[in-house]
Amino acid sequence: MTIPRIRHRVLLGVAGGGLAVLLAACGGGGNGGSSDTSTGNGTSNGSGTKVTAELSDFHIKLSTEKFKPGTYTFTAKNTGSHDHALEIEGSGAENRSKTLEPGQSTTLTVTLKSGSYEVYCPVDGHKDRGMKTDITVGGSPAPSGNTDTSPGNGY
Template sequence: MNKRMIVGTLSALALLAVAMPSHAQDTAPAKPTDITMKLAEWTMGMDMTPMKAKGAVMFNVENAGKYPHALAIEGKIGGKDFEISTAVLKPGEKTTLMVTLPAGTYTVYCPVGKHEAQGMKADLVIE
């Protein structure tokens, strides 16, 4: 094969790689941060510790335990109490919860029974 042809193809690919990010920024909406949580006894089962995000967060929640569990997010927005929760999930059930929160530290926990006190609790930092 001709050496010059290989060089030409490589530089064309390099140009494409440089051109693509700026194009993506112009057209693509801000992508939410994906956080996977496998709820179980007695953990929130995050794939990110500590949980940090900027902008929208998409929680992919699964009950990987033997008891019912849910995901709740609690904090203060503008000095007022804020709380949101998924439905209570049976073992094996999955759901998603998407939130866009102002910068701050929030508590993520399981609102079922005394699960929070048993360890189903974590911090979520929105930068």
């Protein structure tokens, strides 16, 4: 009666990963982007698509890496033990949050256009220590072959 628990763990892990991929795919495909302009859906203060940015020592983790042109509200959380801030720079625009002490969070509303942006921490030297990530907005199809136009998907 020795049930190999490790196997169950592995299976769960795989299932979880597959689910995450499915959810991500659904989120990307189902977001038409044009359906919420006419309906007043309660967000009246100009807030856009919500994105979470975790600022740790020394890494930036975004809740999404897919961006379309539009307005985004980044919620920056400092989960590290140093002061951090969030800066989003590109397409001639520069947006910087206030500097956050450990445990603090803030929001930063940014309008993104098609193009490349650099997301980084402007606090001394943190960018060079790894607090930097590039995002691409648009437009152009992803090179990964991730098709959201496949017609055979019954969902």
